[in-house]
Amino acid sequence: MRKLLAFVCLVVVFPFPGGAQQQPRPVSLKVNTSSAPEPQAPDLPVRRVVLYKNGVGYFEHLGRVRGNEDIHIDFTSGQLNDALASLTVLDLDGGRIGGVSYNSTAPFDRRLGALRIPLAEQTSVAKFLDALRGSRLEVASEKDAITGRLLSVERKTRTAGGTTLEVDIVSVVTDGGEIREIEVTPSTRVRLVETEMHGEMNRYLSLLASEREQDLRRMTVATNGAGERQLFVSYISEVPVWKTTYRLVLTSEAAKKPLLQGWAIVDNTVGEDWNNVEMSLVAGAPQSFIQQLSQPYYGRRAQVALPQGYESIPQTHQARLLSSAQIAGRVLDPAGGAISGAQVRVLDASGREVGRTTTDNTGGYSVPGLTDGSYQVEFEARGFNKLVVNDAKIRNDIDKQLDASLRVGAQTQTVTVTEPAPFVETEQSAYGGFGSGSGRGTWGGLPGPSGIQDLAVNGRNFTSLLQASTPAAAEGQDLGDLFEYKLRERVTIRKNQSAMVPILQSEIRAEKVSLWTVGRNYGHPLRGVWLTNTSGSVLDGGNFSVIDDEIFAGQGLLEPIKPDERRLLSYATDLGMLVRTADSLGPQRYTRVAIAHGVMIQKSEQREKNTYTIRNEDSAPRTLVVEHPSRPGWNLSEDTIKPEETSAGAYRFRVFIGPKQSTALEINESHPLENQVVLSNITDNQVAVMLKDGAITPEIEQALRKILTQKDQITALNNEIKNRDKETSAIFNDQQRLRENLKALKGTAEEKSLTQRYTQQLSDQENQLAKLRLEKEDFQKKSAAAQEQLDKMIEDLAMEVVL
Numbered sequence: 001m002r003k004l005l006a007f008v009c010l011v012v013v014f015p016f017p018g019g020a021q022q023q024p025r026p027v028s029l030k031v032n033t034s035s036a037p038e039p040q041a042p043d044l045p046v047r048r049v050v051l052y053k054n055g056v057g058y059f060e061h062l063g064r065v066r067g068n069e070d071i072h073i074d075f076t077s078g079q080l081n082d083a084l085a086s087l088t089v090l091d092l093d094g095g096r097i098g099g100v101s102y103n104s105t106a107p108f109d110r111r112l113g114a115l116r117i118p119l120a121e122q123t124s125v126a127k128f129l130d131a132l133r134g135s136r137l138e139v140a141s142e143k144d145a146i147t148g149r150l151l152s153v154e155r156k157t158r159t160a161g162g163t164t165l166e167v168d169i170v171s172v173v174t175d176g177g178e179i180r181e182i183e184v185t186p187s188t189r190v191r192l193v194e195t196e197m198h199g200e201m202n203r204y205l206s207l208l209a210s211e212r213e214q215d216l217r218r219m220t221v222a223t224n225g226a227g228e229r230q231l232f233v234s235y236i237s238e239v240p241v242w243k244t245t246y247r248l249v250l251t252s253e254a255a256k257k258p259l260l261q262g263w264a265i266v267d268n269t270v271g272e273d274w275n276n277v278e279m280s281l282v283a284g285a286p287q288s289f290i291q292q293l294s295q296p297y298y299g300r301r302a303q304v305a306l307p308q309g310y311e312s313i314p315q316t317h318q319a320r321l322l323s324s325a326q327i328a329g330r331v332l333d334p335a336g337g338a339i340s341g342a343q344v345r346v347l348d349a350s351g352r353e354v355g356r357t358t359t360d361n362t363g364g365y366s367v368p369g370l371t372d373g374s375y376q377v378e379f380e381a382r383g384f385n386k387l388v389v390n391d392a393k394i395r396n397d398i399d400k401q402l403d404a405s406l407r408v409g410a411q412t413q414t415v416t417v418t419e420p421a422p423f424v425e426t427e428q429s430a431y432g433g434f435g436s437g438s439g440r441g442t443w444g445g446l447p448g449p450s451g452i453q454d455l456a457v458n459g460r461n462f463t464s465l466l467q468a469s470t471p472a473a474a475e476g477q478d479l480g481d482l483f484e485y486k487l488r489e490r491v492t493i494r495k496n497q498s499a500m501v502p503i504l505q506s507e508i509r510a511e512k513v514s515l516w517t518v519g520r521n522y523g524h525p526l527r528g529v530w531l532t533n534t535s536g537s538v539l540d541g542g543n544f545s546v547i548d549d550e551i552f553a554g555q556g557l558l559e560p561i562k563p564d565e566r567r568l569l570s571y572a573t574d575l576g577m578l579v580r581t582a583d584s585l586g587p588q589r590y591t592r593v594a595i596a597h598g599v600m601i602q603k604s605e606q607r608e609k610n611t612y613t614i615r616n617e618d619s620a621p622r623t624l625v626v627e628h629p630s631r632p633g634w635n636l637s638e639d640t641i642k643p644e645e646t647s648a649g650a651y652r653f654r655v656f657i658g659p660k661q662s663t664a665l666e667i668n669e670s671h672p673l674e675n676q677v678v679l680s681n682i683t684d685n686q687v688a689v690m691l692k693d694g695a696i697t698p699e700i701e702q703a704l705r706k707i708l709t710q711k712d713q714i715t716a717l718n719n720e721i722k723n724r725d726k727e728t729s730a731i732f733n734d735q736q737r738l739r740e741n742l743k744a745l746k747g748t749a750e751e752k753s754l755t756q757r758y759t760q761q762l763s764d765q766e767n768q769l770a771k772l773r774l775e776k777e778d779f780q781k782k783s784a785a786a787q788e789q790l791d792k793m794i795e796d797l798a799m800e801v802v803l
Contacts, residue, residue, distance in 0.1 A: 044071070044233060048278040049491075050484075051266060053540070056082065057239035059270075065095075066228045071221040073233075079270075080219065083235040087219075090232040095225025102219040117200050126168045129153045129190065136193035139170055139182050146182060147193065148174040153184075240267040242281055244542030246504075246558070248529065248569075250512065252549055260535060262504030264485065268493045275492050281485045281503055283540035283560065325394050328366035329403040330642065331359045331379055338363030339406060342381035349374055364642055370394055377402060385409040388416045393564070401645065483538035506535035512548075514574045516612070517627040517650070518581065525577050525624060527554060528570035533561045546571045566645075568625065568652070576618035577657070579626075583610045593696055594800045595703075598679050602695055606671040608634075613664050616657040626653045628667055637668035679794045684708055697801050707797070710790045717783040724776040731765045731772075738762055 044063030051057045065071070075083055080102065089097050117131050130153040138147045151171040158165055168184040182188065192198055223231060242264050249259040264281050268274055331342045339359060346355040346367045354375070355367035372394055379387040384406035394400050407415060475486045485503040493499045509532040516525040529546075533539055539561040546553040554572030561567050585608050592603040616622050627650040628643075636643075636651070643651035655665050677686070687704050690696045696704070738758045745751040 044231065046272060046274050046277050048280075049274055050280045050282060051239060051242045052282045053241060055238060055241045056236045057270070058086075058236050059234065061233040063231055064228055065091075065223050065225075065231045067226065068098075068222075068224050071223065071231065071233065073219040073221065075219060075237075079237045082237050083219065086234075086236040088232075088234045089221050091223055091225060091229055092232055093225070093227075093229035095223055095229045095231075098222030098224045100219060100221050117197075117204055125184070126153055126155070129170060129184075132192075132197070135197050137172065138189075138191040138193055139172055140189045140191075141182050141185065142187050144182065146172045146174060146180045148172040148180070151179065237270055240269060242266050244283075244503075244540040245500075246539070246542060246544035248508070248510070248531075248544050248546045250510070250529070250546060250548040250553070257507040258510040258529075260504065260506055260508040260539075262485075262502070262539070263500045264503045265498060265500055266493065267498045268495055270495070273492075273494050276490045277492070279487045279491045279501065281487075281501075283483045283485070283538050325370055325372075325399045326366050326368040327355075327370060327375065327377060327392060327394070327400040327402050328364070329401055330363040331365065331381065331404050331406065332363055333384070333406060334408065339381050339384070342379055342384075342406070345378040345380075346370070347376040347378070351376075362638070362642060370400075377404075379404045379406060381406055383408065386414045388414055390416065390418045399645075483540070485537070504535060504537060504539075506537070508532070509534045511623070513568075513654075514577055514622055514624045515568060515570050515627065516579045516624060518629055523578060523580075525574045525579055526570035527572040527574045528556075528568055528625075530566065530625070531561075531569055532566045533563055536563055538562055544569070544571070574622075576616065577622060577624065578615040578617070579624070580613045581610060582613075583608060592800070592802050593700060595679070595700070596798050598794045598797075600677040600679060600682075600700075602675040602677070602690075604673045604675070604695070606673060607637075608669050608671075610667045610669075611664055612655075612667075613662065614655060614657055615662045616659060619659050621659055622657050624655045624657060626655060626665055627651070628653060631669075634669045634671045637670055640666070640668050679704070679707055679797070680790075682707065694803065697803070700799060700801060703797055703799065707790065707793055710786065710793060714783055714786045714790060717779050717786060720779045721776055721783065724772045724779070728769060728772050728776075731769055735762060735765055 044061040046059055047062040048060035049057060050059075071089075073083070087100065089100070091097060123131075129150065133150050133152060135150055136148070137150050138145065140146070149172065151173050154169050154171065155166055156169050158167055170182050170184055170188075170190075172180050172182070174180060192201065221233070223229075245263050245265065247259075247261040247263075249261065251258070266279070266281070327346055331339045331344070333339055338361065340361045340363060342359040342363070342365075344357050344359065344365045344367065345353055348354050354370065357365050357367055359365045375392045375394070377389045377392050379389075385408075387404050387406055389402065389404070392400060392402055475488060487501060487503070491499070491501055511530040513528055513530050514525040515528040539558065541558060541560045543555060543557050545555050556569050556571035558567065558569055585606070589605055589607060591605060594601045594603075610628065612626055614624055625644070627647075629650050630646065641653065644654040645652045651667075653665060653667070655663065657663050682704060687696070687701060687708065691698075691701050738761060742755060742758055745754055
């Protein structure tokens with residue numbers, strides 16, 4: 001086992017794929033004296049390399065110069081852009097830097113535009129000839145030769161022997177003023193008569209050839225001083241992203257802790273050897289970008305009048321919001337039962353109380369709003385000793401899970417423990433991380449300190465053979481948002497080669513579990529670990545391989561994990577367990593009805609039950625973590641066990657299954673609903689439906705029926721008022737008809753007799769209108785009184801019923 005797990009402290013180097021020809025131009029630094037064109041001065045060697053996750057590397061060179069010497073640095077154009085944005089040159093012994101220069105190159109399109117021949121980078125014979133319009137040419141075919149100025153090059157369609165062809169025709173204006181045409185064929189010859197056009201054509205072809213040459217940009221740093229001096233040069237350059245890979249070594253032996261071994265894969269593609277350099281690998285992504293600083297830039301400028309004055313206004317930037325976490329857990333008695341009503345106090349390092357709460361009927365509690373730091377947590381309950389937990393740490397705003405087991409006794413007696421030593425006292429761990437064994441207790445599923453036997457190797461004491469045989473590989477340093485792995489030993493990586501370098505070697509806290517995620521697994525859960533990063537370093541994202549009891553167990557991926565952060569990792573399919581799930585959606589259940597101020601509020605809930613049936617076919621006990629989705633608006637019912645932890649989108653439940661046994665996990669959820677009914681708008685059908693669905697009680701129905709009866713009375717009175725309005729409107733219409741008839745009778749023989757008749761009818765209708773007005777006013781008074789009585793009934797009705 002020791003031989004298998006020994007950390008290889010050498011750098012594993014292998015050639016970079018593809019060879020040197022596919023890599024960028026080497027970045028090299030050479031010292032040239034002003035008196036010799038090819039100096040024999042030594043190079044400035046690379047002293048330090050820092051590689052970042054965003055694909056840039058920071059390089060430091062340190063060497064000696066004498067007198068007034070020039071430093072030549074060869075880059076590609078891409079590397080020169082990075083170097084110009086980051087170059088630092090220091091003469092460490094009193095000299096000075098005279099200046100930095102490099103060969104400037106205009107963009108290719110601008111260099112083409114400077115030619116007299118308007119040609120693009122991609123051209124053809126026809127396009128080339130068309131660009132020479134106006135130039136003197138000699139165009140010759142097998143039958144004829146023409147000398148003159150080129151007029152045009154046109155594509156025309158010709159038919160010969162029944163075949164239609166498209167051909168290019170050259171039109172030339174001769175010295176005599178004649179326009180001649182020659183078809184361009186493979187035998188056509190064209191000669192430039194003008195000497196200056198020969199030069200333009202050669203410049204164009206040379207420009208095209210230069211694009212195929214190696215991209216070499218030389219920077220020259222001039223140093224001025226006397227004697228021999230040290231010169232420091234640093235810059236950044238684009239490099240391949242370094243990769244991270246881990247080895248997680250597990251064992252079932254209680255005396256050995258899990259081991260996490262980290263490697264980084266580094267590629268040297270800058271074209272210069274890294275001989276015995278200091279190397280650091282930085283996890284994180286500092287902002288970096290590419291800007292074409294090495295090429296001349298031509299911008300479009302606007303004309304702006306001179307300002308009268310200019311004042312710079314300073315900017316302020318908001319500070320980050322203070323995030324917080326909580327201490328939460330359960331308070332239990334020695335038998336594992338929940339203690340409700342227990343007092344929980346949280347004090348900061350100065351002894352000031354920062355939070356207080358009491359446990360619920362499941363023994364659960366939470367104290368939110370805490371920031372990073374160490375806290376003292378006190379637990380008190382009637383009939384139990386007071387428990388004080390010191391040094392409960394919160395780091396990186398991560399919630400702290402802190403369960404407590406209180407001993408039976410007087411409250412005046414206090415039991416004090418220091419976290420993270422185990423304080424939940426049990427006879428034996430039911431969820432041992434890597435094998436069971438007797439001991440003082442457990443913390444996070446790992447054996448407690450008393451469960452580990454000290455080992456003596458070469459006169460030194462270790463808690464495991466892994467620790468004895470594998471020293472740490474790199475020193476970690478927190479850089480704010482970044483984290484640096486600084487290798488303890490210097491590294492040599494030849495140009496165009498890659499290497500694996502060790503960055504991490506640490507015992508780790510991990511618990512072997514199986515993981516079932518709803519919607520992702522099919523029958524069998526995944527094998528995984530519940531890993532807590534106790535290495536003190538940031539674990540950069542990458543892949544990991546698991547070695548369990550000296551055999552390969554699987555591979556997985558992990559995202560960046562900060563110190564003391566807990567994370568679930570999976571690496572294989574667990575063929576020893578089976579999981580089946582079934583869900584059922586229960587009917588809507590009304591729980592409470594309250595009536596006040598004319599509004600009836602009905603509170604109900606939608607219930608759903610999910611049952612996970614689990615079978616362990618293995619001969620050893622297993623711990624299964626069930627990831628059940630947490631949905632907005634849905635809450636776990638009180639009869640559901642409390643989840644071990646909660647992620648952004650799921651609850652995580654811990655289930656222990658014995659060997660060759662089956663068990664079930666039942667998760668009940670409820671979705672609270674609230675419905676409001678305005679009593680003044682309630683209908684008879686609504687009351688009937690609510691009574692049928694059990695949304696109201698018979699007592700509520702009786703009260704609502706009285707309101708409906710009163711509403712019916714008001715409706716009847718209002719109908720009488722409407723009927724009077726209809727009769728009045730009918731009389732008005734008939735009176736209008738009679739008046740029109742009277743107008744029409746004037747001057748007729750029937751005027752006298754009919755006028756008397758129509759006048760009597762109008763008189764009778766006026767009497768009827770007066771009666772209708774009195775009846776309407778009476779009904780209106782009765783309706784208003786009934787409405788007032790209804791409003792009082794609704795306002796005075798107050799009930800609250802639990803269904």
